[in-house]
Amino acid sequence: MKGYDRLGPELARRLGAGRIRVNEPLAAHTSFGIGGPADLLAEPVTAKELGALLQFSRERSMPHVAIGMGTNLLVRDGGFRGLVIKMTGFRALIVCRPREGGDRLRVGAGVALSAIAERAAELGLTGIEFAGGIPGSLGGAVVMNAGAYGGEIAQVVEECLVVEGDGSSRRLAGPALGFAYRSSAIGEGQIVVEALLRLTPACPEEIRRRMRDYRLQRERSQPLGEKSAGSAFRRPPGQYAGTLIEAAGMKGTRVGDAEVSTQHAGFIINRGRATAADVLALMERVWQAVQERSGVQLEPEIRIIGDDVPP
Ligand SMILES: Cc1cc2nc3c(=O)[nH]c(=O)nc-3n(C[C@H](O)[C@H](O)[C@H](O)COP(=O)(O)OP(=O)(O)OC[C@H]3O[C@@H](n4cnc5c(N)ncnc54)[C@H](O)[C@@H]3O)c2cc1C
Structure with a gap:
């Protein structure tokens, strides 16, 4: 073993063998279907597990990177030396109670954009229709400020919870998110865990019509x-x-x-x-x-x- 793969058994003991893969081909985790192996790939499902992974990496000075659905990612052929943290296990989607504002959704980083757009349509909430056909996760969309058809994630993210490399967590809002065209201020060491989306009540038929139009446009052009x-x-x-x-x-x-x-x-x-x-x-x-x-x-x-x- 030449890379950090030698740490696999130890990490598996800490986190549970089911959550850790050793020398995992990243081609299987990207929509390109391209990429060499990660020394280690972990799929945490709770903030506690994520914290344990980051602590493990820090103690061993092991590089790490977070990925979502791998739909905006090219992994080079030699793979990744260190730990890839795949965030698609963070799947909560909570509709906030009226006293917190009935038009807000608290969404885990791993939730598919299509699922968020679908849920929002069911609830009669507008603002996220543009994302219905973007194949990534919420975490990747926040980092990339994903957008289409005149909309972008920056328009609906009210705040975002990120975990730093040292395990501490921070809520980022407003200018601290640093959204610009297909980018944000979320740095390489930071991991998006969840975001609060602010949407607006609207006519469900109108929302569905827009989603259908966008889907057809995408199918025609891409x-x-x-x-x-x-x-x-x-x-x-x-x-x-x-x-x-x-x-x-x-x-x-x-x-x-x-x-x-x-x-x-x-x-x-x-x-x-x-x-x-x-x-x-x-x-x-x-x-x-x-x-x-x-x-x-x-x-x-x-x-x-x-x-x-x-x-
Ligand atoms: C067919 C097709 C159509 C597309 N159409 C669009 C489009 O219309 N508009 C658009 O903007 N994009 C589009 N994309 C690109 C892509 O779907 C988006 O950028 C999406 O938001 C990426 O999400 P992901 O979960 O796949 O992120 P990934 O590809 O896994 O990661 C992207 C970046 O975000 C980082 N990252 C991912 N999750 C986290 C996290 N939780 N915390 C910290 N960092 C993280 C990764 O390290 C990487 O730097 C398209 C892609 C495909 C394949």
Whole structure:
């Protein structure tokens, strides 16, 4: 054993063997279906377990990273040296009592955005319809300030509970969340545990109609049946990355099994056996082509973690 995988048995004794995996292929935890192994992967379901994991990492100076549903993530082929904390076990969705404001939902980091949008529609609450077709979790959406169709998570997050690397927890609200286009001030060492969403009562039929419209638009424009991590590049101010990539003649370009989607040039898809190296090489080619054609320097939107080569 070369990495932190040697700590697997000890961590499993502390947390319960069912919650710890050793040398776990991260391809299985990302929508790209790409990525080498994590030395250790843990799936806590309570704040106490999360605290124990962070304490364990700290005592051993072991790097850690939190992930949600892995839908905005490219893991390099060598995998991750340290502990990956998968937060999808934090599944609470609580409708707050009227004295706290009947239009608020307290939602665990692991809840799927589609489930939140569905529950809000049932309750006749508007504000989160835009997220119904985004395939990630609430935690990932807060970190990324996920958005679509004119909406973004920043518009509905009232406050957010994060745990720091030292195990202490903090409530972040307002400017401390630092929301900007597809980003937030939540740093690498911080883990989102839950968020309080503020929604507005509205006509349930209207809410359902909007969700249907958004779903149809998404189905028409995005390669939903393919393995991808959504838009590979951020939208440059006043422009669309997909349009620039198409104008640069890159639609359908391939490196290995990584391909610029012919349906939506903003998406890179894994046609089967793409490696992270293929995706990164293709992103580099796209970047060059767009820079030469339009002078715009694209920036990645997908988050990239891990090492190029195994230990
Ligand atoms: C087909 C498709 C369509 C998409 N459409 C959209 C879209 O319309 N709009 C949009 O904004 N995005 C879109 N995405 C991207 C993605 O779904 C969103 O960014 C989503 O919010 C990511 O959530 P996740 O749980 O998958 O996060 P992950 O991919 O697991 O993680 C993303 C980042 O957040 C961090 N993270 C995740 N959870 C936590 C946590 N609990 N605490 C701290 N850090 C955490 C990770 O370390 C990583 O840096 C799309 C993706 C796909 C595959």
